[in-house]
Structures are given as structure tokens and as C-alpha cells.
Amino acid sequence: MPDFENILLEVDAERAVALITINRPDKLNALSRPLLEDLSAAVDAVAADERVRAVIVTGAGGKAFVAGADIAEISALEGVQAGVEYSRFGQTVMRKLEQMPKPVIMAINGYALGGGCELALCGDIRIAADSAQIGQPEINLGVIPGFGGTQRLARLVGRDRAKLLVFTGERVGAEEAYQLGIVDRVVPAASLMDSAYELAATLAAKAPRALALAKAAISDGIDLPLDEALQLEADLFGMVVDTEDRREGTSAFLEKRQAQWSGR
Ligand code: CO8
Secondary structure (H helix, E strand, O other), X not given: OOOOXXXXXXXXXXXXXXXXXXXXXXXXXXXXXXXXXXXXXXHHHHHHOOOOOEEEEEEOOOOEEEOOEOHHHHHOOOOHHHHHHHHHHHHHHHHHHHHOOOOEEEXXXXXXXXXXXXXXXXXXXXXXXXXXXXXXXXXXXXXXXXOOHHHHHHHXXXXXXXXXXXXXXXXXXXXXXXXXXXXXXXXXXXXXXXHHHHHHHHHHOOOHHHHHHHHHHHHHHOOOOHHHXXXXXXXXHHHHHOOHHHHHHHHHHHOOOOOOOOXX
16 A cells, blocks of 8 residues: 555454545644645555455544545635635545445534535535534635535535535534534544444445445435436446346345345
8 A cells, every 4th residue: 555644544354344544633634735635546546456345434533533625725715726626636536535435424523514514515424522512614714615515515414404514604513513414423532433443344244345346336326317327327227237146146135145245
């Protein structure tokens, strides 16, 4: 695994789980441009690593998952084009993570604000420590979310709930985030990583192609009109039928034995 200045990357080969830790704790893991470049490269490395079947993303230090995009960098921006380019750059990294054909669990260990909330929204499942604080406070800096937050949050919690959060910039605690549907589970802070690993190991033990196709069906289908989305599901079902793991999984059931997934 490559080394990065702002990211720690570990692979637990036994459990087939990669852990990406955003590692800039002195700045509450704020997403600087070099950090986003490291994250992009880490996502490539994890996507290509055949040992890895599930991924966890968390933040270093006890306090923050990610406290936002780097405000010093935003402060230095001048002109429309610089803003567009900055936003598109961050969006591209987040999209790459979102579209990785392996399940991604966000282990939200503290502040997930602005770009940090936007990063969390790119995962498939979000587990929050009960102490986590989540929000889109950009409005308080005179800006708007620019790493996909206006779109993903509105799709997740509904248009007007997203407006309430983005317009007020108010943070919500983990329990409220759970009630809003922003996070999927809330656990005691001390057991956050155990919970994330337990779920990751459960997912890593599934047939990987089926998992990747299920992810694509849900992630890509949800933004399509229903008839197109159903065609997409049927096309992906066709692909999964043509896998060795489909033959193995169905045979194993009929033969009353445990399936052995080959990943093919
Ligand atoms: N960017 C840069 N530095 C940060 C950030 C950040 N987002 N957040 C914290 N830091 C730094 C602080 O400046 C401080 O550095 P130093 O010790 O050198 O002074 C250090 O981290 C510790 O932070 P605090 O002392 O502030 O810690 P507190 O415990 O007092 O407060 C908070 C914690 C409440 C999380 C506070 O740090 C805070 O409010 N942070 C900013 C939160 C925020 O506004 N986030 C949104 C940023 S904007 C954004 O994400 C836009 C994304 C899309 C961009 C695309 C547009 C083009």
C-alpha cells in the first residue's frame, strides 16, 4: 500500500477490509487540496487491491471526522472560474469514492461539517459515534456546499429538510442525524470502530460481484425514471446471473452447504 502525507491506509487482509483514515488532526482533518489528492490516490489503490472487499473511512484524532474543506484555501479563492474549478475538483474525488465498486462505510467519529458531511454522504452506509456533530455550516462563511452536498443531502433527506440544514448552517447531533436519515446507525463512541469493522467484515464475506452490482443498481438507478431504472436492474441482474458466484450461491443453497465465493 502506498504512503500518503494526509491519509493513513491500512489493509486487514484477514477480514478483507481497508481502513482509510483522514489524517490531518491538527486542522480537524480539513480537506486541503493535497489531502484530496491523497484521498483520490488512496481510493484508486483500494479499488485495485484484490484483497479488499469492503472499505471504512474515518478521521484521525478524537475530535473530528472531517471539519470541512480547508477554509484557508477557500479564503484565497478569487473569481468565478477558481470557484468552479475548486468545486469540480472536490466533486470528482468524492464521486470516485462514491462509485467505487466496493461497499464504503463512513465511521463518523466526531465533527462531520461542510465538506466532511459531503464526504460522509458519498459512503454507502454511515455509522456515527453518539458524540458526532453533523452539518453544512458553509452559509456562515458566506459560501454554499460545493462538494455535492446540495444535491446528495437533498436526495437523502428531502428537498426542504436539506434547505433547513443548508440555510441555517446548524449542526445536528448523531441522534437527530439518525432521525433525519443522514446516518444509518448511532453507536457509543468507544465502540464505533468495532461496529464499523463488524459490518465491513459482514459485507466483505458476501459475493463481491453481487455486492458491486447491487451498489450500482441502487446508486445509479435512484436518479433515473422508474422504467429506466428497472431496465438497469434487469441489465445488472443479467450480469450477476452470468457469474460463477451465482452458480455457487444457488448450488450451495440447494446442496445445503456454505457457499464459497470466488469473486468471479
Ligand atoms: N478548515 C481549515 N482549518 C480548520 C477547519 C477547516 N474547515 N476546521 C478547523 N480548522 C482548524 C482551526 O483553524 C484550528 O487550527 P489552529 O489550531 O491552527 O488555529 C484547528 O483546526 C482546531 O480547530 P478549532 O480550534 O476551531 O477547534 P474547536 O474545537 O474550537 O472548534 C469546530 C471545532 C467547531 C469544528 C471549528 O473548528 C469549526 O467551526 N470549524 C469550521 C467548520 C466549518 O465551517 N466547516 C465548513 C468549511 S467550508 C466547506 O466545507 C465547503 C465545502 C465545499 C467547498 C467547495 C466550494 C468551492
